[in-house]
Amino acid sequence: MYKQVLQSMDNVAIWPVISFVVFFTFFIVLLWWTFTADKTFIREMSEKPLHDGSESNVNAESLT
């Protein structure tokens, strides 16, 4: 069954071009966003693992 579905597709050659355009645009926007992102937000995000609400339970010192 799947073969019939696949064989009925036209213009498969355009797919790589479309995907390239999608990828390229995505990455440009991604780069643009990361470099213009709000500094406080980035700092806040990067500190997420260090503030998980259970610090009281955790031996802060190194365990060795």
Add this chain to the structure above:
Amino acid sequence: MQLEKIHYDNKIVKAFIIATVIFGIVGMTVGLLAAIQLFYPLFNFDLQYTTFGRIRPLHTNAVIFAFVGNAMFAGVYYSMQRLLKTRLFNDTLSWIHFWGWQLIILAAAVTLPLGFTTSKEYAELEWPIDIAIALVWVVFGINMIGTIIKRREQHMYVAVWFYIATFVTVAVLHIVNSFEMPVTLFKSYSWYAGVQDALVQWWYGHNAVAFFLTTPFLGIMYYFLPKAANRPVYSYRLSIIHFWSLIFIYIWAGPHHLLYTALPDWAQSLGVVFSIMLIAPSWGGMLNGLFTLRGAWDRVREDAVLKFMVVAVTAYGMATLEGPLLSLKNVNAIAHYTDWIVAHVHVGGLGWNGFLIFGMLYWVIPRMWNTKLYSSKLANLHFWIGTLGIVFYALPMYVSGVVQSLMWKEFAADGFLRYQNFLETTTQILPMHMLRATGGALYLTGVFIMTYNLIKTAYAGKFVANEEAEVSPLVKVKHTTGGYWHHILEAKPVLFTVLALVAILIGGIIELVPTFLIKSNVPTIATVKPYTPLELHGRDIYIREGCVNCHSQMIRPFRSEVQRYDPKGGEYSKAGEYVYDHPFLWGSKRTGPDLQRLGGKYADSWHFRHMLTPAEVSTGSIMPAYPWLYEQQIDKGLTTGKISALRTIGVPYADDYEATANDELDAQANRIVDNLKLEGLETTADAEIVALIAYLQRLGTDIKLKDVATSNE
């Protein structure tokens, strides 16, 4: 703001950790056994359940899905609760997930030694277990997405994105690669054939490495490394780029496992290009991990946790540089089918996965039991013995890989191969295999030391089943800052999941669809015919015994390979030869010679004697003996089922072929029995060895008929 009191579920994490340690020991012990079998064939024990062909998949499945899999779930469940400030979505689901996964492992541990296998690497389990895996994986997914939805954090930390990508991609890979046509409860045929099966399998195989062994552990790295170093990740911006480029690019790289094979050239090139591109995100991630330790390097000297993590991240960097280099066709021409690949995967497995897991365990167990580590000295000893183990494992394998490959390719002045007997190249590298086993034993010793240390730690402390935390409730913040679309994305987990799915689907579809669609990709060869019923039974025995673990069926287009494997015909392997191969049996490692053109090379009696006592027929052979093939009978009752199943998936057997199939089978078997009798060898027509001989004698003979056909014209 009023703080809420919540409790993190440590009990489920504990269960997954215990499973990790147990299956780590089991999986590595089986690996050590397999390594020893390669220089002392005695350790195959002449038992069908313990031969290398069945033990090797048991090892790979145990370490990948049981050891690393359980560690992944432990790490994901521990970190996700804390990053999202909520208990897991549903405790019952967590436990269904845990026990379901352990049952699957148990099923694998029973069925693989019994010989129930699809033979597709890292996807060997038969169809009922495949369905179970899909169901348990969905339970994991629901539990994860549910946890994300009930979070008390507006935004998802980067580790959580890696977990989402893992869930989504592994689900897609597993389902697509597991399409198979059941014959009995424990026997099925891959839906795809030949080149298409190979492409789907390595699209899966490569991305199993990417999305089962890499992305979840990058998430774990992004959580546990900052925790252990007690400082934030070096660059959060870099981690965003790392994530998206990694998942976009990884999915395309699968064909680099099939360079110089009968896979269409464009697909091979696609695999090479994307593999080289992978260096960028991989190294971005590695540097991000290492730079996180800036200003904390003095602590690396004392802290075993950081030591393990530094070596893990470095091994990740090494393996992800080596991988793309191995994807270059000129490097691959040397490395493929050799121990070099074994070295490469073990740098990743032992170094990256193993050491990151050990670091995580040493960090998390004292915290979950609210105590200090029992012995930091033992942890440091584990670190050094493990590191030595990796070195002793990898270096001999590099040497042996290059040595053997060059021996395969060397021509003497007379224009013939210098080492015409494959066996010479095998015996040459046996010392390296012994060293490798030593390395593995060292590494395993380290794991025993760790287990002792962790058990002592747990006994010294008191387990905190429900860890209390005080968190602020989630206040919905409306985004007014225009343009920060990723900002918004991190707050929308479902949309994020869909986008990650789209990212990996694009690569997968573009790679797979044309191979199925464009007929010219697999040129047909008129003389290639479906297997006879007896050959079909023989092929299924070949699959059951895991012959594919040591023997390829793919002659690459090199003069050295054509001369070695098809000196008379002079043909390398063509895509059209495999159109009825459900599944494909190209193999990925040549511990023994290629078998693609084996048919007609030796007499039936040679095979009969060789399978019974390989070392007597070929002096110095390390191949296991297969005495049970002479006692067990093929089940002729399955013939019709096999033929109907294959016809359903496209093999052109005539409509009423089932009626005469077994008569044809008997006739072919009797011819072989008569042949053997001439040499004084007695056997019965329904003995498994007869079917296997029929299959081995068929291999590669269709293309020889083509020459006959052309010369007759």
